[in-house]
Amino acid sequence: MDTKAMYKLSYGLFVCTAVRGDKKNGCITNTAIQVASDPNRISIAINKANYTHDMIKDTGLCNISVLSTEASFDILKHFGFQSGRDVDKFAPDFPADSYAIAENGIPYIKLGTNAYFSLKVEKEVDLGSHTLFICEPTEMVVLSDVSSCTYEYYQNNIKPKPQPVGTTPKGETIWKCLICGYEYVGEEMPDDFICPICKHGKDDFEKIIR
Known part of the structure; x- marks a missing residue:
């Protein structure tokens, strides 16, 4: 098989955040999509190697922040190039004005994003390396009118x-x-x-x- 065919699939980029106890965390994902409209349902597939994955499984709650074309490489690096098992991604050195807390008590990212969704897990599907979470949106907020960041845009304009x-x-x-x-x-x-x-x-x- 030609694995380069994967380049032809279209993806967005998102920050998936979760809270368990006093721990706030987040990771980068490219798999948030609407899978039904009546009732409205969103699916996210999170790698089991991610600390955020375990937090979602335990709490059944998360937020998805939609990265826009104004997102910086630093945001992707911060949430995607290190593990929450090793670092506190919401430590005091992470700018407080770059995120806020949604009604469900979970952070959403304000910097370089155009919307966020608060999600409640209804069903899980084991996909091997990933778990697919089928979720009910409990809150949906538009933050800006800037276009969403796709994988192609990231490759051509954001990634060094x-x-x-x-x-x-x-x-x-x-x-x-x-x-x-x-x-x-x-x-x-x-x-x-x-x-x-x-x-x-x-x-x-x-x-x-x-």
Whole structure:
């Protein structure tokens, strides 16, 4: 199969946030979609490796903030390139004016977003690497009229461009994700490596020597 066909699928980008006890957390996802209109239902698929996944399973609640074309790479890096198991993503050094608390007590992101949804889980489907949560929207708010950020827009306009071939020091080895274009630098990639953006594993990376 040609895995590059995955590039042809259209995705949005979202910050999925959850709260469990005193812990606030969030991760990047590309799988929030409306799956029914009467009654209105939204599905999200969250990788089981994400700390946010466990929080949603335990509480049955989350928020989805829709990233816009004004989103910065820093927001995607903050919520997508590190785990809530290791860091507090809502620590005091995360600007307080970049998020607010919705009526369900869960943060939503105000910076670089155009809407948010508060969701209540109705059903779960085990998909192997991911859990599919079928959710009832309990709150829906438009934050701006700026266009939503798609994967294509992220690749072309937000993601930092890789260095041209030949300029990477010492001929470093790059492993490039065929799904989203994320690049891992290192001679060997761990077998259990998960892409921080699209959550695909090592099998979906190709090795590039620069």
